Amino acid sequence: MAFLELHNIHKSYYLGQEEFPVLKGIDLNFELGEFVSILGESGGGKSTLMNIIGGLDRNFEGDVMIDGTKLDHKKQKQLDDYRRGTIGYIYQAYNLISHLNIVDNVMVSLNMTTLNSGDRRKRAEELLTKVGLGDQLKKHPNQLSGGQKQRVAIARALASDPEIIIADEPTGALDSVNTAEVLEILKGIAADGKLVIAVTHSQDVADHGTRIVQLVDGKINDDMRVRPAYDVAQPQPAFKSKPLSATASYKNAFQHLMYNFWRNSIIMIGTAIGLFAVMLFTGLGNGVNAFIQDQISSMINPTSITVINNPTGKHLSSTQLQQKMSQYANQPQKLLISDTKLKKLNTVKNVDSVEAGYQFSNFTLAYNKKNVTGSNFQTWTKAYASDTVKSGHKPGNNEIAIDKNQAINLVGSDYKKALGKTVSLTLATVTKNNRPVQVHGKVKVVGITSGGQGNSIVGTNYTTMRRLLERSHAVTDANFVSVNASSATKVKKAAEDIRNLKDNGKYLFGATTVGDILDTVNQYVQIASIVLAAIAGISLVVSALMIIVTMYMSVSERTKEIGILRALGERKKDIRRLFTAESLLIGVFSAVLAVVVTWLIGSGLNSMLYGIVKYNMVQITPGNVIGTFVIALIIAFLAALLPARRASRLNPIDALSAD
Template sequence: MAFLELKNIHKSYYLDKEEFPVLKGINLQFNRGEFVSILGESGGGKSTLMNIIGGLDRNFEGEVLVNGKLLDHKKEKQLDSYRRATVGYIYQSYNLISHLTVLDNVLVALDMTTLTKEERKKRALTLLDKVGLSEQVKKHPNHLSGGQKQRVAIARALASDPQIIIADEPTGALDSQNTKEVLALLDEIARDGKLVIAVTHSQEVADNGTRIVHLADGKIDGDTRLHPAYPIPDDPTKITPRVLPAMASYRTAFKHFIYNFWRNSLIMLGTAIGIFAVLLFSGLGNGINGYIQNQINSLANPQAVTVFKNPTGKKMTQEQIQSSLGRTMATDPQSMTLSDHNLKRLSKIKNVSSVEPGITVSAYQATYNGNKQSGTSLQTWSKSVTSSSIKQGHKPGNGEIVLAKQQAIQLSSAKNYKKMIGKTIDVSFNWVDKNNNPVPVQGRFKVSGISEGASSVTAITYATMVERLNKANASTAANFATVNVNNLDNVQDVAAKIDNLRDTNNKRVMGAITVGSILKTVNTYVSLASTVLAAIAGISLLVSALMIIVTMYMSVSERTKEIGILRALGERKKDIRRLFTSESVFIGFFSAILALVIVGIVALLLNHALYGLIKYNIVQITVGNVIFAIVIAIVISFVAALLPARRAANLNPIDALAAD
């Protein structure tokens, strides 16, 4: 039984509706150990016949049987497997992949075998040594002579140990000495038990084989045996084929990426600029949010809710509460007291960690060394006041007081106000007893600290205030409370619940004033602004995507012949798509890395320049920003490569091999 058999092969080309027959009923049988020359003039159908034998041409009539089994040319996957396992190609124009070294050009065929990495490299080096190129393995094809290139092509054709070697005009571009050496190599391949089929128009070349098949005008008009086929070895070698692993595609893509690094660097720079702009605005948004939060936190604790009695019993805004508070405290402070019952109700609200009762006095007088100063607010210290507001000294302890800077200046002088710390001052104010009768209250306090800025306060501890009021037989009922919330995100919810607490007459009893809700609103606006700016900057990413699409289409055009070579070696459409998408992903990934380097440098410079002014790093790149940059770059580059990769995968292998 013949190893390869062609039965009644017909093939025609069409120009519009006009038919041009090329093969007109070809019937041939081939056996292993033969070196068959298909001889004929140009245009006689030799190359078309070879494409059918090699599993590249699918559109013909007739049958091809391999080892007695029908090769179905309608099934693309079967043809891919056939080319991987059974066929090796040697071309007149060598068809080496220019961006791969000599060694890599051979390994590209071995990647589709089950050999280990070490075994693949060893076999490739052995084959290159066999064809006399052991000293050239690291060179690229453009550094080789014509004869050397053809030897690389032979080594590649033999790499996966195929049973059929197809040589298309293998000596057409060689001088006489190289022609003799290549023909000797082909004869040696046939002696190893392979089927060698060489297409040629040279009678001299054909005479070196074991058999000559003459093809003229699409028909066999001669079949001459020069000598018997070589015997097949008793223990022929066999390398198991496999589909190309994804990692092999990634390696090839990375090698091409490095080979064209400087051209790719321009694409990476353009993409990196777009990602850099998005990162910078996101980092600015993070920094501004953090700066605002830092400033507000230095003024007041955003997790503290200040609670006052609601004098109207109706729903009130924070502004309305603060406005009515000043009037009521001055005219009827006793009406603003909070009952123990309501304080307990506050502590039972979900997400409330603690409740601090407090007392605030709307008018008082401070005296030191004969200097008198009238103040408008003396309050008890609570967690709603931050220690950062105290620029000199510390927060008050028992029997101590914190003075506002302006108050300290009035009691001393602008130059010596800091010396007030440690001094004792007298404080007096009018309060009421339990029957709402006026009661004078006096006390001596040691100055523990001086507060400055918008959050400056005059304050004593709640325990100290209660002690002084008790001595004067005045009421010690709290007229405000500080509710501490366990998390900033829960502040608004807790404030809403406080506002909604009602008495038996269904009237609202308390009102809440929060800094946290204000902070959250400001953060929302800043986040929105930074997102809008980042989105505007993101338009440049669309330009980057277009650049990648154009680059990939150019790459497909430049590598058309390479695509044909890889398909002839047995790579699937899927492998070709992966080759181009993975290279694009490399471009995207390194663009993101470049963008991160640029934004890191710019952020460092901006933070250094502005830190002296605001004492804060205004650009803050988070881990989330870094992950976003890498992911968005990879996604954009992958999506941008889909259409070019699809076009590459759908190229006809025959047309691709014929490309210049």
């Protein structure tokens, strides 16, 4: 039984409805150890026949048998396996991959074998040495002569140890010396037990084979034995073919990326700019959030809950109640909390202490004929952080703590001189009959606070303020209550229990925690950060378009390479993965560049701003870095989908004939 059999092969091309037959019933048998020359003029069907034998052409009629088994040309996977494990190609135009050196060109075929990495490289170097290129291993194809390129092509064809070597006009571009050397190499391949099929239009080349098949006008005109076939031994192969691994695809993609690094660097920089902008604005949002939290936490006890009267009687969140408060600006009596209501707060679980308090929107301090006004006067409670007073101590009876800025306005730049001074306090409120009244009193300055960033903290204790209100016949009911939770973990539960307190079916209180304040502020900061990042993200769309264009250009430039890889046995998915991998590598390098640039610029901004706010305003978290890489990979992957799909769908025959 012959190793390769062709039965009744017919092939036609069509121009519109018109049929042009090329092969008109080819019947041939081939044995291992033969060097068969297919001789014929151009247009006679030689290359078409080779494409059918090589598993590249699927649209024909007839049967191809390999070692007694029919090769089904309708099954793509079977053809890929066949080309990968059985066929080796040698082309007139060499068809080497320009961005790979000659060792890597040979290893393209070896990457689809069970050999390990070291053995693959060793075999590639041995084959190149065998064809006389042992001293040229580091060179690229463009550094070789025509004869040397053909030797590389021969080494690549032999790499996976295939049984059939197809040589399409192998000496067509060579001089007489190189032609003779190549023909001797092909004879040696046949002598090693391979089936060598050479397509040629030269009688001199054909005479070097063991058999000449003359093809004329799509038919076998003559099949002549020139000399006996070589004896065939049956050694066990040292390795087998296998599908290309993902690692090999990524390596090939990386090699091409590096070969065209400077062109690709423009794409990487463009993508990195968009990623940098998104990352910087996100980091700035993190910093602003952290700064606000730090500022609020430095002034307010995190276990504190601020309680106010709920004049609506409805269950409202802290945000909803704050929005309603503007409706009662001219009805302050509706915001008062009676002693009866105060007692209900003591019944709430997880509450450590309940302190009534007063808060006024306007006040005046006077000392030594100097007056200073303020807009936030509040009695001292446990709501203030322990380090709110920067100089002196918190106020006791008939004492007051004032802001650093207030102290400077009263006594000059040496603000600590204000400690121990007695100042006059004036503020406005109402009587029990809701009539305006001025409250006056003298209090001793015992503490100086620093609200920071323009926040003024001025206040007496509750006892002192109540005495001043009583003396002025003003209403003495508290207008807020400071409740301290038993622990930080109990704050939210205690606040919700306070909001749920009822009397006659109406809700009594609203409650605000430090977390509520931070959540509201952070929400606005996050919205601003998202808007800025979205604006910056527009550049990512441009980057994606740049990658798409680059990938389409790469497909066009590498069309012949795609044909070569498919002829060597790579699957459609391998081609898709090759271009997707290159795009993903562009995304990774872009993300790395973006992270480095963001870190450098962020560090510079932090250095400049730290002298002003004493805080790092750009804070890049590990999550931001991971997010940047994820965004880069998603953009790169989506951008590569269409070009990679187009590359995988190219017809190998058409791709090989591309210029």
